[in-house]
Amino acid sequence: MSTKMKINSQIFQDSNNTYFPKTEEEVSILIKEFYKKNLPTEIVGTNTKSFIGNKTQTSNKISLSKLSGIIDYFPEELYIKVKAGTPLEDVEKALEKNNQELAFEPIDLGFIENGKTNKGTVAGCLSCNYAGSRRFKVGSVRDHVLGFQGINGKGEIIKSGGTVVKNVTGYDLSKLITGSFGTLSILTEITLKVLPKKKFSNTIVIDVEDHKKIYDLFNQISGSSSEVSGAVFIPNEPEDKNYKKNRDQIFKFNDLDFKGPFLAFRIEGDKISINEKIKSLTEELQLNTFRTFLLDSYQSDPFWKKINNLELFEKTENNLLRIVIEPSNGSKMMKYINNKFKYYIDWCGSLFWIEVPAKKNMKVKEIKKMAIEFGGYLTIIKTSPDYDYDETIFTVDDVRLMISKKIKESFDPKRILNPGKMYRGV
Amino acid sequence: MTELALPKIDKKIIDRKDEIVKNLSKISGSDNVLSHPDEVKPYETDALAAYTQTPLSVILPKDTNEVSEILKYCHKENVKVIPRGAGTGLSGGALPLQDAVILGLGKFNKILNIDYENKCVVTQPGVTNLGITHAVQHKGFYYAPDPSSQLACSIGGNVAENSGGVHSLKYGTTTNNILGVEMVLMDGTICRFGGKTLDQEGYDLMGLICGSEGLLGVVTEVTVKILKKPQVVKAALIGFPTIEEGGNAASDIISNGIVPAGMEIMDKALIEATDNFSKAGYPRDAELLLIVELDGTESEVNELLKKVSEISKKNNCSSLKLSKNEEERLKFWAGRKAAFPACGAMAPDYYCMDGVIPRGKLAEALLEIKKLSKKYELLVANCFHAGDGNLHPLIMFDGSDKEQLRKTEEFGAEILKLCVKLGGVITGEHGVGIEKRELMCEMFNDRDIQQQLDIKKSLDEKNLLNPGKVYPILRKCAEEGRVHVHKNENKFPDLPRF
Numbered sequence: 001m002s003t004k005m006k007i008n009s010q011i012f013q014d015s016n017n018t019y020f021p022k023t024e025e026e027v028s029i030l031i032k033e034f035y036k037k038n039l040p041t042e043i044v045g046t047n048t049k050s051f052i053g054n055k056t057q058t059s060n061k062i063s064l065s066k067l068s069g070i071i072d073y074f075p076e077e078l079y080i081k082v083k084a085g086t087p088l089e090d091v092e093k094a095l096e097k098n099n100q101e102l103a104f105e106p107i108d109l110g111f112i113e114n115g116k117t118n119k120g121t122v123a124g125c126l127s128c129n130y131a132g133s134r135r136f137k138v139g140s141v142r143d144h145v146l147g148f149q150g151i152n153g154k155g156e157i158i159k160s161g162g163t164v165v166k167n168v169t170g171y172d173l174s175k176l177i178t179g180s181f182g183t184l185s186i187l188t189e190i191t192l193k194v195l196p197k198k199k200f201s202n203t204i205v206i207d208v209e210d211h212k213k214i215y216d217l218f219n220q221i222s223g224s225s226s227e228v229s230g231a232v233f234i235p236n237e238p239e240d241k242n243y244k245k246n247r248d249q250i251f252k253f254n255d256l257d258f259k260g261p262f263l264a265f266r267i268e269g270d271k272i273s274i275n276e277k278i279k280s281l282t283e284e285l286q287l288n289t290f291r292t293f294l295l296d297s298y299q300s301d302p303f304w305k306k307i308n309n310l311e312l313f314e315k316t317e318n319n320l321l322r323i324v325i326e327p328s329n330g331s332k333m334m335k336y337i338n339n340k341f342k343y344y345i346d347w348c349g350s351l352f353w354i355e356v357p358a359k360k361n362m363k364v365k366e367i368k369k370m371a372i373e374f375g376g377y378l379t380i381i382k383t384s385p386d387y388d389y390d391e392t393i394f395t396v397d398d399v400r401l402m403i404s405k406k407i408k409e410s411f412d413p414k415r416i417l418n419p420g421k422m423y424r425g426v
Numbered sequence: 427m428t429e430l431a432l433p434k435i436d437k438k439i440i441d442r443k444d445e446i447v448k449n450l451s452k453i454s455g456s457d458n459v460l461s462h463p464d465e466v467k468p469y470e471t472d473a474l475a476a477y478t479q480t481p482l483s484v485i486l487p488k489d490t491n492e493v494s495e496i497l498k499y500c501h502k503e504n505v506k507v508i509p510r511g512a513g514t515g516l517s518g519g520a521l522p523l524q525d526a527v528i529l530g531l532g533k534f535n536k537i538l539n540i541d542y543e544n545k546c547v548v549t550q551p552g553v554t555n556l557g558i559t560h561a562v563q564h565k566g567f568y569y570a571p572d573p574s575s576q577l578a579c580s581i582g583g584n585v586a587e588n589s590g591g592v593h594s595l596k597y598g599t600t601t602n603n604i605l606g607v608e609m610v611l612m613d614g615t616i617c618r619f620g621g622k623t624l625d626q627e628g629y630d631l632m633g634l635i636c637g638s639e640g641l642l643g644v645v646t647e648v649t650v651k652i653l654k655k656p657q658v659v660k661a662a663l664i665g666f667p668t669i670e671e672g673g674n675a676a677s678d679i680i681s682n683g684i685v686p687a688g689m690e691i692m693d694k695a696l697i698e699a700t701d702n703f704s705k706a707g708y709p710r711d712a713e714l715l716l717i718v719e720l721d722g723t724e725s726e727v728n729e730l731l732k733k734v735s736e737i738s739k740k741n742n743c744s745s746l747k748l749s750k751n752e753e754e755r756l757k758f759w760a761g762r763k764a765a766f767p768a769c770g771a772m773a774p775d776y777y778c779m780d781g782v783i784p785r786g787k788l789a790e791a792l793l794e795i796k797k798l799s800k801k802y803e804l805l806v807a808n809c810f811h812a813g814d815g816n817l818h819p820l821i822m823f824d825g826s827d828k829e830q831l832r833k834t835e836e837f838g839a840e841i842l843k844l845c846v847k848l849g850g851v852i853t854g855e856h857g858v859g860i861e862k863r864e865l866m867c868e869m870f871n872d873r874d875i876q877q878q879l880d881i882k883k884s885l886d887e888k889n890l891l892n893p894g895k896v897y898p899i900l901r902k903c904a905e906e907g908r909v910h911v912h913k914n915e916n917k918f919p920d921l922p923r924f
Contacts, residue, residue, distance in 0.1 A: 175633025196683030
């Protein structure tokens with residue numbers, strides 16, 4: 001008798017020992033069995049982000065792709081409740097019909113993998129906690145999770161939170177689960193806060209290259225009351241044959257007759273308020289001292305999509321690093337990079353995406369040291385095929401690692417769920 | 427009040443009081459360790475004043491290292507510890523135990539760093555919520571969460587309770603507005619989660635700590651995000667002839683894509699009570715009153731107010747006033763902010779509940795509460811943070827009448843159960859504390875609660891930090907107290923409560 005039969009004849013299993021449970025009960029049955037037999041398992045949605053993190057040494061895999069569908073959607077209550085494996089695209093389509101959206105702007109890692117859009121599942125989005133450009137204004141993925149239900153490492157169904165925005169009933173486990181890369185629970189149901197979609201967006205592109213000026217602008221933007229909802233800096237690409245040159249191709253817009261490095265920021269809302277905000281930002285940022293370009297909604301929307309799709313790093317074979325630092329150290333970071341690497345800055349100066357050629361693997365450690373020194377952290381999102389450098393994928397200190405181990409044990413005492421995905425021993 | 431179950435008292439600890447006080451004095455100095463009954467008296471309760479307990483001792487450390495030493499000592503000697511901020515909590519989260527030491531953070535009252543470049547303030551936990559805004563407002567910045575007790579409540583307490591306020595829908599609660607914390611675990615380990623950067627990689631331990639009611643660690647430093655004040659703030663005051671029409675208008679505002687900075691609802695009983703009390707000029711004929719506050723740029727706010735007016739008219743509003751200036755806007759709020767004292771003036775005692783319901787269920791909830799009010803023969807007035815669904819029914823009663831007190835407690839528990847039945851939760855911002863402990867099982871089953879207890883155990887294996895709070899002791903639903911205010915003798919009578 002195969003393992004599959006022993007567990008539950010109803011649960012489909014393919015030839016690679018991947019199980020496709022269709023219900024929460026089936027997930028629970030599987031984990032209970034794995035728990036009993038001490039069998040660790042990898043957990044995936046639709047495999048769009050499974051390259052992030054350490055390789056798990058497991059013989060089994062659970063895919064949540066069949067656990068899919070919208071459970072409840074109440075536009076007037078500003079929430080949507082879905083099964084964990086629901087494609088993010090389905091959720092966004094449903095929200096779009098009611099002029100709503102996930103305000104945190106989930107990023108799309110499909111482009112860096114194979115050059116086309118593939119946002120994966122809601123559970124995958126939660127597990128990574130990677131918000132897009134609007135992050136500095138509206139919060140991250142974790143700020144939009146109202147509640148969840150899932151299976152812990154013992155196979156028990158657990159839940160936390162609810163469907164309302166104000167809730168202090170018990171520990172806020174929704175936060176803890178978000179960004180835990182499937183190491184604490186297998187998500188089965190997720191409730192997300194949704195918000196009205198802004199009618200229009202405009203983007204102002206500024207011709208600027210000087211580090212100090214760039215960070216002066218970022219500083220003024222994040223300190224403005226004009227509710228700027230995106231601010232990036234796109235430098236020139238380095239003259240290095242290890243990088244694919246695609247910048248000018250990607251940021252080709254009718255009203256952007258310009259090839260140099262630029263800072264761009266976005267304003268959203270009704271036309272009347274956009275105009276008013278542009279007027280007041282023009283004064284605050286003294287925009288008349290720069291050369292600027294205005295992208296209307298038709299150009300602005302695709303512009304930010306390209307940013308959040310990480311199209312600059314399309315199909316990269318190099319290492320891709322994600323670094324978050326204190327914005328006040330941003331210009332120092334820029335100075336260090338000095339256009340030796342292909343990169344761009346998002347989140348109004350906080351987030352750096354840096355591509356490091358396979359040949360410069362050793363630089364990863366140096367950049368990580370710098371990120372920590374600048375009050376932040378580094379995640380190696382993707383490694384080059386020949387990456388053999390011994391540097392941990394995530395940034396963690398000893399105390400946090402110790403606490404993480406304890407938290408892991410409270411959810412998953414036998415380390416059944418994605419063991420080692422984040423840290424050794426977790 | 428129904429008798430309150432508390433963790434078993436460790437008599438040996440009480441017998442060792444002198445020795446414990448002596449050892450704690452070695453850490454923080456004898457001036458900072460209180461043990462005489464007169465000295466510890468002010469610490470015997472928090473703002474849930476119905477319950478009192480005399481603590482073994484009170485210790486007032488002055489820095490993180492002392493907190494770490496104190497916890498290390500107590501951990502080794504099996505002494506329970508109750509962390510305490512300003513003591514303004516409404517759910518009894520800082521209620522002492524006879525065999526426990528109160529760890530008061532009153533000396534942690536300094537702002538450490540104002541960092542405009544990173545848009546944050548690093549502060550000690552004893553600084554008040556409003557103190558942060560006061561420190562940055564001259565540059566046009568503020569700290570967004572605004573619990574009604576913001577004048578006195580400490581930011582450390584805000585982290586413990588994940589405090590909200592009237593602007594939560596648009597600006598979030600504490601958890602959405604902090605960037606980092608320094609915290610000490612029960613075994614004395616000092617840890618830092620987050621910092622001045624956005625998001626933290628790895629497990630969101632800051633998210634776990636926020637709202638954990640002092641059960642997982644003692645927060646010794648907080649980094650909060652500051653925002654630039656909106657350019658323009660205006661409000662609308664709208665009366666409705668029926669509960670349903672007012673409730674529908676509130677729902678329609680949201681479903682029309684408007685996210686108000688604040689949206690408040692009051693029922694007829696409260697309109698009358700507050701208008702008598704504060705002379706705010708509310709429409710006395712209305713069954714339901716809606717206050718909608720909008721912020722942004724001038725034309726944006728005007729445009730939104732126009733839309734709100736249209737929606738209100740469509741829902742048959744009986745009166746509609748738009749604030750013409752800042753003075754008028756504040757006057758609109760004056761009555762609402764006087765809701766609690768106004769109820770205090772109407773009856774010898776009142777209970778304040780803190781449930782949350784989906785916005786669209788408001789009419790249903792209010793009608794059901796009306797029925798319950800008849801059933802229990804007790805007056806009730808309702809205010810509702812309509813933006814985020816937080817309902818605060820105020821039950822009026824006479825505490826000297828034991829039968830009325832019992833009925834009030836039953837009534838209150840029924841309201842919270844109703845909130846859960848309608849898809850909501852038993853507490854939106856006051857916390858569970860000791861007050862709603864036994865009602866946790868209305869929302870969670872044993873497994874859910876066990877998972878939370880396992881987390882607690884992983885960080886405090888001996889269960890010494892704030893034991894007896896949040897999680898049911900009886901493991902069955904009993905009716906315990908709500909915020910009980912007798913003859914307006916609030917623990918903090920000067921604090922607005924809304």
